[in-house]
Amino acid sequence: xxxxxxxxxxxxxxxxxxxxxxxxxxxxxxxxxxxxxxxxxxxxxxxxxxxxxxxxxxxxxxxxxxxxxxxxxxxxxxxxxxxxxxxxxxxxxxxxxxxxxxxxxxxxxxxxxxxxxxxxxxxxxxxxxxxxxxxxxxxxxxxxxxxxxxxxxxxxxxxxxxxxxxxxxxxxxxxxxxxxxxxxxxxxxxxxxxxxxxxxxxxxxxxxxxxxxxxxxxxxxxxxxxxxxxxxxxxxxxxxxxxxxxxxxxxxxxxxxxxxxxxxxxxxxxxxxxxxxxxxxxxxxxxxxxxxxxxxxxxxxxxxxxxxxxxxxxxxxxxxxxxxxxxxxxxxxxxxxxxxxxxxxxxxxxxxxxxxxxxxxxxxxxxxxxxxxxxxxxxxxxxxxxxxxxxxxxxxxxxxxxxxxxxxxxxxxxxxxxxxxxxxxxxxxxxxxxxxxxxxxxxxxxxxxxxxxxxxxxxxxxxxxxxxxxxxxxxxxxxxxxxxxxxx
Ligand SMILES: *Cc1c(COP(=O)(O)O)cnc(C)c1O
Numbered sequence: 263x264x265x266x267x268x269x270x271x272x273x274x275x276x277x278x279x280x281x282x283x284x285x286x287x288x289x290x291x292x293x294x295x296x297x298x299x300x301x302x303x304x305x306x307x308x309x310x311x312x313x314x315x316x317x318x319x320x321x322x323x324x325x326x327x328x329x330x331x332x333x334x335x336x337x338x339x340x341x342x343x344x345x346x347x348x349x350x351x352x353x354x355x356x357x358x359x360x361x362x363x364x365x366x367x368x369x370x371x372x373x374x375x376x377x378x379x380x381x382x383x384x385x386x387x388x389x390x391x392x393x394x395x396x397x398x399x400x401x402x403x404x405x406x407x408x409x410x411x412x413x414x415x416x417x418x419x420x421x422x423x424x425x426x427x428x429x430x431x432x433x434x435x436x437x438x439x440x441x442x443x444x445x446x447x448x449x450x451x452x453x454x455x456x457x458x459x460x461x462x463x464x465x466x467x468x469x470x471x472x473x474x475x476x477x478x479x480x481x482x483x484x485x486x487x488x489x490x491x492x493x494x495x496x497x498x499x500x501x502x503x504x505x506x507x508x509x510x511x512x513x514x515x516x517x518x519x520x521x522x523x524x525x526x527x528x529x530x531x532x533x534x535x536x537x538x539x540x541x542x543x544x545x546x547x548x549x550x551x552x553x554x555x556x557x558x559x560x561x562x563x564x565x566x567x568x569x570x571x572x573x574x575x576x577x578x579x580x581x582x583x584x585x586x587x588x589x590x591x592x593x594x595x596x597x598x599x600x601x602x603x604x605x606x607x608x609x610x611x612x613x614x615x616x617x618x619x620x621x622x623x624x625x626x627x628x629x630x631x632x633x634x635x636x637x638x639x640x641x642x643x644x645x646x647x648x649x650x651x652x653x654x655x656x657x658x659x660x661x662x663x664x665x666x667x668x669x670x671x672x673x674x675x676x677x678x679x680x681x682x683x684x685x686x687x688x689x690x691x692x693x694x695x696x697x698x699x700x701x702x703x704x705x706x707x708x709x710x711x712x713x714x715x716x717x718x719x720x721x722x723x724x725x726x727x728x729x730x731x732x733x734x735x736x737x738x739x740x741x742x743x744x745x746x747x748x749x750x
Pocket of ligand 1: 351407408409410505507534561
């Protein structure tokens with residue numbers, strides 16, 4: 263009998279210690295010098311080839327593995343750690359947040375069940391999230407992988423809470439009326455995905471038209487609910503967005519709240535990006551109705567600058583939350599004492615069973631910075647977006663494409679004499695070159711069919727000067743494109 267004790271632990275602990283130190287050093291150097299480096303660079307073909315290899319079958323020295331990472335992976339990052347990264351809506355992370363993830367991964371608890379400190383850290387972070395969002399202490403919540411998961415978690419609770427029905431048991435097919443969900447035409451695509459997955463069907467989503475500020479029209483919302491009731495449907499939920507992904511628009515949350523109460527509908531807020539704008543005094547009042555929502559989804563990996571991944575769902579009525587998911591199989595019975603004691607298993611509050619210790623990076627970050635620092639950072643991102651808007655307006659040949667809302671600024675170059683198709687070609691080329699030259703990374707969108715550059719700033723490294731650089735480089739590259747391409 264072979265009694266060799268195999269293990270995956272290091273063959274040489276001291277070598278592993280040194281390698282760990284080197285990783286930390288490399289990260290610190292990377293962050294410290296980040297603004298001097300190009301934001302992005304194309305990946306060479308041989309690098310891509312090195313990432314398309316047969317499965318390794320034998321041991322490789324950890325140092326060599328790391329060297330390969332350093333050569334082929336580390337230099338070709340996405341760029342969202344850089345101060346001029348403004349594409350989509352992507353957070354920067356922080357050094358302590360990163361190291362918290364390292365510690366969380368090293369401790370490696372499965373934060374679902376049991377009497378261990380990570381369970382209490384998770385609870386603590388949920389309490390802080392409730393406090394930040396003005397949810398009552400008796401509300402419940404769960405940390406999930408991100409906004410999409412946070413939204414589907416909340417919508418599942420909404421669906422399972424429909425009065426007089428037991429959808430968990432009977433499913434949807436026996437309902438005599440179709441459930442209808444309301445949102446706006448600007449609502450994030452994850453709401454449609456969620457509605458499809460929880461069995462509503464995309465044809466039972468009513469996308470309400472928006473006004474010139476891209477905000478849901480509550481008059482049309484009410485009309486639609488009325489007509490759905492007349493036609494034998496069963497309205498059940500309205501999703502209001504706090505910070506749309508295109509333009510940072512805020513749906514009329516007070517009005518939606520009023521309408522949801524009047525028709526007895528679940529009021530969910532998708533605040534994946536913009537619920538945290540509540541911490542900026544300029545937005546506090548407009549977002550007050552979040553405190554009255556039945557549920558809220560928001561991301562901590564976007565505007566709370568915590569490394570990927572972590573989002574949060576809050577549910578006003580904790581009993582409904584638990585009733586939507588709780589299950590106790592024989593292998594998950596809780597005890598009053600011992601390792602299987604501890605707080606109510608988190609398995610009762612969401613779909614996922616195994617959960618990592620993502621609470622730690624939020625806990626450490628909040629302790630490190632304090633809430634006041636987040637208020638200051640979020641307000642700064644908003645002021646920077648407004649500053650960019652002013653710069654755009656002050657430049658001949660640039661135009662603002664939507665009112666600046668929260669920290670999103672949409673603009674384009676428009677020399678004034680080009681048809682729409684050429685404006686699209688011009689601005690697309692500006693976008694590609696500004697990224698490829700490693701200067702800055704806006705993204706694009708279509709607003710009323712018009713191609714626009716889109717700058718979303720949830721970046722804790724951005725300085726006001728970066729907005730000046732962005733405008734200056736847009737103009738420089740735009741002029742080059744105009745002379746390079748045939749725009750006659
Ligand atoms: C980003 C975003 C989502 C999706 O969140 P993920 O964390 O990417 O899953 C949903 N809604 C809005 C408004 C968003 O900005």
